[in-house]
Amino acid sequence: MEAEKVIQTVDLSKHFGDFIACNAISFEVFKGEIFGFLGANGAGKTTAMKMLCGLSAPSSGKATIAGFDIYKQTEAIKKRIGYMSQKFSLYEDLSVLENIEFFGGIYGLSQQEIKQRGQQLIDQLGLADVAKNMVGSLPLGWKQKLAFSVASLHDPEIIFLDEPTGGVDPVTRRQFWDLIYAASVRGITVFVTTHYMDEAEYCHRVSIMVDGEIKALDTPENLKKQFQVDSMEDVFFELARGAQRLGD
Amino acid sequence: MNQFITFIKKEFYHVFRDGKTLLMLFGLPIVQIVLFGFALSNEIKNAKMMILDQAKDASSQQIIERFAASPYFQIEKTINHEAAIEPSFLKGNIKMALILPANLDQDLNHTGTAAVQLLLDASDPNAANTLNGYASSILNSFQQERMLNSKLPLQLTPQIRMLYNPELKGAPTFVPGVMALVLMLVCVLMTSISIVKEKELGTMEILLVSPVNPFLLIIAKAVPYLGLSLINLAIILTLSVTLLDMPIHGSLLLLIAESTLLIITALSLGLLISNVTNSQQAAMLIAILAMMIPTLLFTGFMFPIENMPLPLQWISNLIPAKWYYIIAKSIMIKGLGFAAIWKETLILLGMTVFLLFLSFKKFKTRLE
Amino acid sequence: MRTLIFLLKKEFKQIFRNKALLPIIFIAPIMQLIILPLAADFEIKNINISFVDHDRSSFSQQLYQKIVGSGYFKAISYGSSYQDAMQHIEKEESDIILEIPEGFERQLIRENKQDLFVAINAINGVKAGLGGSYLNQIIANYNQDIRAEWGLIKGNPQQAGLQVSSYFWFNPHMNYQVFMVPAILVLLVTMISTYMCALNIVKEKEIGTIEQINVTPIKKYQFILGKLIPFWLIGIFIFTIGLFGIGYLIYGIVPLGNLLTLYAYLSLYLIAMLGLGLLISTVSNTQQQAMSVAFFFIMIFMLMSGLFTSIDSMPNWAKAIAYCSPVTYFIDVIRMLVLKGSTFNDIKVHFAITAGFAVLLNVWALYKYKKTS
Numbered sequence: 003m004e005a006e007k008v009i010q011t012v013d014l015s016k017h018f019g020d021f022i023a024c025n026a027i028s029f030e031v032f033k034g035e036i037f038g039f040l041g042a043n044g045a046g047k048t049t050a051m052k053m054l055c056g057l058s059a060p061s062s063g064k065a066t067i068a069g070f071d072i073y074k075q076t077e078a079i080k081k082r083i084g085y086m087s088q089k090f091s092l093y094e095d096l097s098v099l100e101n102i103e104f105f106g107g108i109y110g111l112s113q114q115e116i117k118q119r120g121q122q123l124i125d126q127l128g129l130a131d132v133a134k135n136m137v138g139s140l141p142l143g144w145k146q147k148l149a150f151s152v153a154s155l156h157d158p159e160i161i162f163l164d165e166p167t168g169g170v171d172p173v174t175r176r177q178f179w180d181l182i183y184a185a186s187v188r189g190i191t192v193f194v195t196t197h198y199m200d201e202a203e204y205c206h207r208v209s210i211m212v213d214g215e216i217k218a219l220d221t222p223e224n225l226k227k228q229f230q231v232d233s234m235e236d237v238f239f240e241l242a243r244g245a246q247r248l249g250d
Numbered sequence: 251m252n253q254f255i256t257f258i259k260k261e262f263y264h265v266f267r268d269g270k271t272l273l274m275l276f277g278l279p280i281v282q283i284v285l286f287g288f289a290l291s292n293e294i295k296n297a298k299m300m301i302l303d304q305a306k307d308a309s310s311q312q313i314i315e316r317f318a319a320s321p322y323f324q325i326e327k328t329i330n331h332e333a334a335i336e337p338s339f340l341k342g343n344i345k346m347a348l349i350l351p352a353n354l355d356q357d358l359n360h361t362g363t364a365a366v367q368l369l370l371d372a373s374d375p376n377a378a379n380t381l382n383g384y385a386s387s388i389l390n391s392f393q394q395e396r397m398l399n400s401k402l403p404l405q406l407t408p409q410i411r412m413l414y415n416p417e418l419k420g421a422p423t424f425v426p427g428v429m430a431l432v433l434m435l436v437c438v439l440m441t442s443i444s445i446v447k448e449k450e451l452g453t454m455e456i457l458l459v460s461p462v463n464p465f466l467l468i469i470a471k472a473v474p475y476l477g478l479s480l481i482n483l484a485i486i487l488t489l490s491v492t493l494l495d496m497p498i499h500g501s502l503l504l505l506i507a508e509s510t511l512l513i514i515t516a517l518s519l520g521l522l523i524s525n526v527t528n529s530q531q532a533a534m535l536i537a538i539l540a541m542m543i544p545t546l547l548f549t550g551f552m553f554p555i556e557n558m559p560l561p562l563q564w565i566s567n568l569i570p571a572k573w574y575y576i577i578a579k580s581i582m583i584k585g586l587g588f589a590a591i592w593k594e595t596l597i598l599l600g601m602t603v604f605l606l607f608l609s610f611k612k613f614k615t616r617l618e
Numbered sequence: 619m620r621t622l623i624f625l626l627k628k629e630f631k632q633i634f635r636n637k638a639l640l641p642i643i644f645i646a647p648i649m650q651l652i653i654l655p656l657a658a659d660f661e662i663k664n665i666n667i668s669f670v671d672h673d674r675s676s677f678s679q680q681l682y683q684k685i686v687g688s689g690y691f692k693a694i695s696y697g698s699s700y701q702d703a704m705q706h707i708e709k710e711e712s713d714i715i716l717e718i719p720e721g722f723e724r725q726l727i728r729e730n731k732q733d734l735f736v737a738i739n740a741i742n743g744v745k746a747g748l749g750g751s752y753l754n755q756i757i758a759n760y761n762q763d764i765r766a767e768w769g770l771i772k773g774n775p776q777q778a779g780l781q782v783s784s785y786f787w788f789n790p791h792m793n794y795q796v797f798m799v800p801a802i803l804v805l806l807v808t809m810i811s812t813y814m815c816a817l818n819i820v821k822e823k824e825i826g827t828i829e830q831i832n833v834t835p836i837k838k839y840q841f842i843l844g845k846l847i848p849f850w851l852i853g854i855f856i857f858t859i860g861l862f863g864i865g866y867l868i869y870g871i872v873p874l875g876n877l878l879t880l881y882a883y884l885s886l887y888l889i890a891m892l893g894l895g896l897l898i899s900t901v902s903n904t905q906q907q908a909m910s911v912a913f914f915f916i917m918i919f920m921l922m923s924g925l926f927t928s929i930d931s932m933p934n935w936a937k938a939i940a941y942c943s944p945v946t947y948f949i950d951v952i953r954m955l956v957l958k959g960s961t962f963n964d965i966k967v968h969f970a971i972t973a974g975f976a977v978l979l980n981v982w983a984l985y986k987y988k989k990t991s
Contacts, residue, residue, distance in 0.1 A: 055833045077835060085833040089826035095635050096628065107624030108836050162833075270902060274910035278917060285921055289936030293744055296930045324930075339787060340960040342950060345930070365781045372786035373957035375794050377928060382784050383751070389782055404768065405731040406761045410750050412740035413707065422741045443906055530905050531639060531817065539646050547657045552926065554745075556664050558657050576710065583741050584708055 006033040008160055008191045009054065014063035016049050023049040025214040026063060031193060033159075036186050038205030038222075039195045042242045046214040047195045048088070048164060054193070055085050055162055068159045081109070084153035084161040088168065092149050094138030098129055101137055101152060109156035123151045143174030150181055154190060161185065163194040167201065179204055199235040210238060212245050257470035264444070265474060275440070279432040279482050280489065286424040287494045294380050296324045299346040300338060303328055305354035313350060313392055322384040335369065345371045346381050358396070414583045421494040426578035427551025429486055430571035433509065434516050434545045436479050439537045441520030445471055446533040449524075465610065472517045479513045480506075499585030505578065508591075511598055512574040518605035519570075525612040545571045573598050621836060625844025629818075633848060643814070647806045647856050651864045655798040665749045668703040668712040669696045673722035677764070681718065684760045690752045707739050714738050714749050788958045795869050800952040801925050803860040807884075808891055808919070808945055811853040813912050815895030819845055820908040823899075838987065846892045853888045854881070874959030883951055883965070886972050890944050893979030900986040919945040944975045 009031035016024040024046045031037045041047045052058040054067060056076035065072045068082045092101045099120060106116035124133050127147050137145060146166060154161055163182075167175045179201065182192050194205070202208050202222060209219040218225055218241060225237045265271060301317065303310050317323050326344055329335070338344045349367040351357070357364040368385055372378040415422045445468075448454040483506070490496040498505065519541065527533045547553060548566035555566050566572050573594045580586040588595070633639060667685065671678050686693050694712045695703060706712035717735035719725075726732040736753060740746035789796055822828040831841060865871040873880060895912070902908035922929075922936065923945040929937060940946050947968045954960035962969075 057829065057832055077837075080833055080835040083833065085830065087826060087829050089829070091825075091827050091830035093628070093632065093827060094825075095632050100628070100631060104624055104628045105834070107627075108621050108831075108834050110621070110835070268904075268907060270907035271910045274914050278914055281914075281918060282921075285918070285936070289932045289939075290921060290927045291744070291931060293931050294928050297928075298930065337964075340954070340958055341964045342954050342958075342960070363781055365783065368782060368784040370784060370786050371958075372789040372792055373953055374797050374928075375786075375789055375792035378786055378789075379792070380748075382786075383748075386782055386784075387751075404726055404761065404765055406726070406734060406757055407731065408734045408736050408754060408757050410736040410738065410754075412738050412746055412750075415740035415743055415746070417743075419743055423743070443909075447904075447906065531636070531821075534905075534909055535639075535641065535646075539641075543650065547654070553657055554742075562653065562657050579710075579741060580708070586708060590708060 007031070008033050008068050009037075009065070009193065011054075011065040012063055014050070014053060014065050015061050016046075016053060016058065017061045022214050024053070024060075027211070027214075027216050028063075029209055029216060029219055031160075031191060033191055034186055034189045035207065036182060036192045036194065036205045038202045038208035039193060039211070040202055040208055040238065041195075041211030042245055045211040045245070047211055050211070051162055051164055051193070051195065055083060056080055081156075082159045084156070084158040086146075086149050086153045086161070086163050086166055088164045092137050092145065092152060095136060097136055098124070098133045098140075098148060101148070102155065105152050106155050111156060119155055123155065127151060143170045143178075146170055147174070147178055147181060150178065154185055157188075158190065160191040160193060163192065165195055165197065167196065167198065175201070199233065199238060202234040202238075208234070210241050212241055217241050254466055254470055257467065258473050261444070261471065261474035262477075265440075265478065271440075275436055275478060276482065276485065278435070279428070279486055282428050282432065283425070283486060283489045283493070286428060287421055287490075290424075294377050294384075295321055297322060297345045297377070297381055298326045298343060299323050299348060300326055300335060300344050301328045302330070302332055302335065302347065302349045304330075304352040305350050307353075307355040309354045309358055310350045313348075313389070316388050316392055317348065317385075320384070320388055322381070339369075339371055345374075345377060346385065348385065419494075419496075421490060421496045422579075422583050424551050425486070425490045425494065425496055426575050426582060427549055429483065429509070429578055430512065430549050430551070430574045431545055432482055432486065433479050433512050433574075434541060434571050436482060437475050437513055437516030438520040438523065438541050439534070440478075441472055441475050441517055442523035442527070442533040442537050443530055444475075445521070445524035446527055446530050449528060450530055468521060468610075472521060475517060475520075476510075476513055479516075480510070483509050496582075498582050500581035500587065504588060505581045508574065508577050508581065508595065508598075511595065511602065512570060515570045515598060515602040515605065518602055518609055522605055522609035522612065525609050544569055548572055549575045551575060570598055570601050621840050622843055622847075625836070625840060626847055629844055629848045633852075639814070643810060643852060643856070647810065647860060648864060650806060651799065651802060651860050652868065654802045655795045655869070665691050665714060665745070665752070666694045666706075666712045667691045667714045667716060667753075668694050668706050670698060670700050670703050670715060670717040671696065672698055672720040673718050674698075675723035677723040677726065678718045680764075681757070681760055684763075685716070685753070685756055688752070688756050690749075690756075704737075707737070710739075712739070713745065714753065716753070796871055796957060797953070799865050799869050799871055800861075800956045801923075801949045803857060803865070804945065804948045804952055805920055805923075805925060806860065807853050807857050807888070808948075809916055810856060811849050811888055811891045812895040812898070812916060813909070814852070815845065815849045815892050816898040816902070816908045816912050817905055818849075819896065819899035820902050820905050824904055838984070842896065842984070842987065846889075846896070849892055849895070850885075850888050853891075854884060857884055871956065873956040875955030876961065879962045879965070880952070880955050883948070883955075883969060883972065886969065886976055887944060887948050890972055890976035890979055893976060893983050894944075896983035897979055897986060900983055919943040922946065923949050925949055944972060947972055 007030045009029075011030075012028050013026040014024060014028070015022065015026050027050060039047055039051070049058065053060045053072065054065065056072060056079050060072065067079045070078045070082075072079065093104070096104065102120040102123065103116055106120065111119070124130055127144070129144065129148065132140060132144075137148070140148070150161075150163070150166060167178055170178065175198070182194070182204075186192055194201075196202060205222065207219065207221050208225065209216050211217065218228075218237070220228065222234055226232065226234065229237050229240050231237055231240065265275070299317065301314055303314065314325070314328065318325055323346070326338070327334075332349070335347045339347075347369040349369070351365055354364050366389060368382060370378040370382055445454070487498070491498065520537070523533055523536050527536060544565070548555065548562070548569040549571045550566070555563055555572075558566070577591045577594050577598075580591050584590075633643075669682055671682070682693070682696070685691050691714070694706055697703065700715070700717060703712065703715045707715065715737040717737070719733070719735065722732060734757065736750070738746045738750055786792060819828075822831070861873070894915070898908055898911050898915075902911060918939075922940040922943055924940065925945075929940050929946070932940060951965050951968050954965060
C-alpha cells in the first residue's frame with residue numbers, strides 16, 4: 003500500500019439538531035485505493051460522503067481531501083474529485099455527447115480534450131451508436147456506466163460513488179467494477195458505498211458504519227478473520243445486528 | 251371503503267404538510283377578497299389635477315374650492331403659466347388640468363358666458379372620459395348656483411332607486427366572481443398537478459397495482475380538493491358577510507349546492523388535464539393558459555362580456571365559471587330561487603357530465 | 619467565462635427541447651396579446667333600458683325618443699307592466715327601468731311638477747352610477763326642451779354660463795387598446811421571466827441534477843448567471859415580438875418615446891424580476907411549491923399594478939402595497955414612454971427604484987441560495 007493519504011478525517015461529526023448523523027468518524031484512504039464504505043440504511047454513510055464532497059458543512063472535526071481542508075478549501079477540492087450520486091444525475095434531456103461536453107466544459111477541459119476523451123469514453127463503453135440519443139432514453143445500466151465515466155472525465159484524484167449499482171443487472175455490475183478497477187490502476191482513488199456484499203469483497207479495504215460510527219475498518223480478508231466468518235455478508239450481520247437505528 | 255378513506259387521508263397529508271401550497275390554497279382567496287373589497291375598484295377617485303387660474307377673482311376662487319372639495323379630484327398645484335402643464339403630464343404627475351380664463355367674473359356678469367378649458371390625459375381613455383364627466387358636472391353646479399333662480403316651471407324630478415346595491419359598493423360584482431375564480435383555481439390547478447405529480451414520481455404505478463378500483467382512486471384524488479374548496483367557500487362567504495357587509499339574500503343551501511356543482515365541474519376538468527398530460531409543467535401550463543386566464547377574462551366580473559367582440563362572447567359561453575357567476579349573483583344578491591336559474595344549472599350540469607365522461611374515458615385507455 | 623458559456627449552451631438546449639415550455643414562451647404571449655386587449659374593455663356602453671309607460675302620451679313618446687336617440691341607451695322592452703320589466707332585470711337583460719306614471723303629461727302641466735321613477739340594477743355599482751347620471755342629464759335636457767317649447771324660457775338655455783371645452787391629450791381617438799396592449803405586454807414578460815426562472819431551478823432540485831452541479835468547481839455566480847441570462851434574453855425577445863410584431867402590426871401602436879430608454883428600463887426590470895424568480899426557487903423544493911408561491915405574488919402584483927384599476931383611487935395602505943411592486947413602476951413607465959413620449963428625465967425616479975428592486979431581490983436570493991446545504 004502506498005503511503006500517500008488522499009482522504010484523512012479526524013473526529014468528523016455532523017448533527018441535525020439533536021440527531022447525530024455522524025459521530026466523530028476518523029479514517030484514512032490512500033492513493034489508488036478502492037475504499038468500500040458500508041453500513042445499513044440510515045447509518046450515516048451518505049451524510050459522511052456529502053461532507054467529504056463539500057456538499058454539506060461538518061459540525062465538528064477535521065478532514066482533508068487531496069491535501070485540502072474541507073472547511074476552507076471546498077472549491078479546490080471540487081476540482082479534484084468526481085461524484086456520482088444515488089439519484090441518477092446526468093441531464094436526461096441532453097444527449098450523451100452533450101452531457102460529456104457540458105461536464106467536461108464546466109471542469110475546465112479544453113475543447114480538444116473534451117473531444118478526445120469523450121470519443122475515448124464512448125468507444126470504451128460501446129455507446130457509439132447512441133451518442134446522439136437523449137440520455138433519458140438509455141437503459142439504467144448504460145446510464146450508470148456513463149455517469150461514472152462522466153464523473154471521471156476530468157481525471158479527478160478521488161471519485162465518490164454513492165450506491166452506484168443500485169437496480170443494475172449482474173452483468174452490467176461486473177462491467178461497472180471493471181471500470182472502477184481501471185480507474186484505480188490509473189491511480190484514481192475510489193470511495194464507494196454499496197449494499198452488495200459481493201462488491202464489498204472487491205474493495206481493497208472496507209469500513210462498516212453503525213449508528214453514525216465506524217465500527218470496523220480493514221481489508222475484507224482481515225475482517226473475515228477477525229469475526230471468524232466466511233463472508234463479508236456475515237461480518238456485516240455481526241455488526242449491524244446491534245444497531246439502534248432501524249433501516250428505512 | 252377503508253381503502254378509500256386511507257387514500258383520502260394521504261391526500262390531506264400532502265396538502266397540509268406543504269405550507270407553500272397552503273399559501274396558494276387559502277392565502278390567495280383571502281387576499282383577493284380583501285383587495286377587491288377595499289383596494290380595487292373601477293371608480294376613479296383622488297385624481298391629481300392642476301389649475302391654471304388666470305382670473306384670480308371671486309368666481310375662479312369658487313370654482314377652485316369646488317374642485318378642492320370633490321372626492322374625485324386632488325389639486326396638486328395652482329399655477330400661473332401654461333408652460334408648467336405639459337411637463338407634469340409627461341411625468342405622470344397629473345391626470346387633468348383646468349384652465350380658467352382671465353376676467354372670468356367680468357365675462358360671466360356681462361356677456362353671460364366664459365370659456366373654460368379642460369386638458370385630460372387620455373392615454374387612459376376611460377379615466378379621461380370619467381374625469382371629464384365629473385369636472386363638467388362640478389362646473390355645471392357652479393353655474394346653476396350662480397343662476398340662483400332655481401324655481402323653474404314644469405319641473406321633472408327622476409326618483410332613482412338603486413336595486414340590490416343601494417350604496418353602489420364594489421363587492422356585489424366581485425364576490426361571486428372571486429368565488430368562481432378561486433373554486434376553479436383550487437380545483438383545476440391543484441387536482442391536475444397532484445395526479446401528474448404521482449405519475450412523474452412513479453407513485454401512480456404503485457397505486458394502480460394496488461387492489462383499489464382505479465375509478466375509486468381517481469375519485470379519492472378529487473375528494474380532498476372538494477373538501478378544501480368547500481372550506482374555501484366557507485371562508486370567502488364568512489369574509490364577505492362580516493368584512494364586506496355583503497348579505498346573502500337567497501337560500502344558503504342552494505348556493506352551497508350550486509357551488510358544489512361548480513367544484514365538481516372544475517374537478518372533472520382537472521382530472522381530464524392530468525389524464526392527458528405527463529409532466530407537472532405541462533399540466534400547469536394547460537391549467538393556467540386554458541383555464542385560469544379564460545376564467546378571469548370571460549366570467550364577466552372584471553370585464554363586461556357585452557363589450558367584447560362577438561366571437562369572444564361565444565367563447566365565453568364555454569366557460570363554466572360564467573354560468574356559475576350568473577347563478578351566484580342571482581342567489582346572493584337578487585335573492586332569487588331555483589326557478590330563476592334552472593337553465594344555467596342545467597348547462598353547468600351538462601358540462602360536468604361531459605367532462606367526467608371524457609376524463610374517465612381517457613383514464614381507462616391509459617390503463618390498457 | 620468559458621464555464622458560463624457551457625452553462626448557457628446547456629440551458630438553451632434544454633429550453634428548446636422542452637415541449638411543454640416552448641408554447642408558454644412563444645405562443646401563449648401572442649395569443650394573450652391578441653385576445654386580452656379585445657376582451658379587457660371596461661368602457662361602459664350598451665346600457666339596456668326597459669320602459670314602463672303608464673301614460674302613453676305624446677310627452678312620454680318624446681321622452682322615449684330622446685333617450686333612445688341619445689346613443690347611451692338601448693331599449694330592451696316597452697310595456698306597461700313593472701313586473702315584466704323587473705323580469706328583464708332579474709335575467710340581466712336590462713339594466714334600468716324607467717317608469718312613466720299614469721297622467722304624466724296632464725299632471726306636469728297642471729301641477730307644474732311631476733316625478734319619474736327609475737330603478738337601476740346596481741350590482742355593478744359603477745355602471746349603475748354612470749347609467750343613472752346619463753339618464754338624469756337626458757331627462758334634464760328634455761325638461762329644458764319642453765320649457766322652451768312652451769315659451770317659458772328664452773333662447774337656448776344650455777348655451778348660457780360656462781363654455782367647457784375638453785381636450786383629450788396623448789390619445790385623441792380615445793383608443794382603449796393603445797392603453798392596454800403595452801401594459802399587458804409588461805404582465806406577460808413578468809409572468810414568463812419569473813415563472814420560468816423559478817421553475818427551471820426548482821426542477822434541477824427536484825430531479826437531483828443540482829447536486830451533481832454542486833460538487834463541480836462551478837462558482838455560485840456562474841451557475842446563477844447561467845440560469846438568468848437565457849431568461850433575460852427570452853424576456854427581451856418576447857417583449858420585442860409583442861411590441862413590434864403585435865403592438866405595431868396589429869394595433870398600430872408606435873412608441874412615442876425613446877426606444878433605447880425603454881429597452882434600458884426593460885433590461886433592468888428583467889434583472890429585478892429574475893431575482894424574484896431566483897428567490898422563489900431558493901425557498902421552494904418542488905415545482906408545485908414554486909408555482910404556488912410565484913402565482914400568489916404575481917396575482918397580487920397584477921391586481922395592484924394599476925393595470926386594470928386606478929391606483930389613485932386606492933386607500934393609502936393599498937397604495938403602499940402597490941408601490942412595493944416592481945410591476946407597478948413598469949406599467950407606469952411603459953404607458954408614459956409609449957403613449958406620451960416621456961423622456962428619461964421624466965422616469966428617472968422609476969429607474970432608481972427599479973434598480974433598487976434589482977439589487978435587493980438578487981442580493982437576497984444570493985444570500986438564500988446556498989451551494990453547501
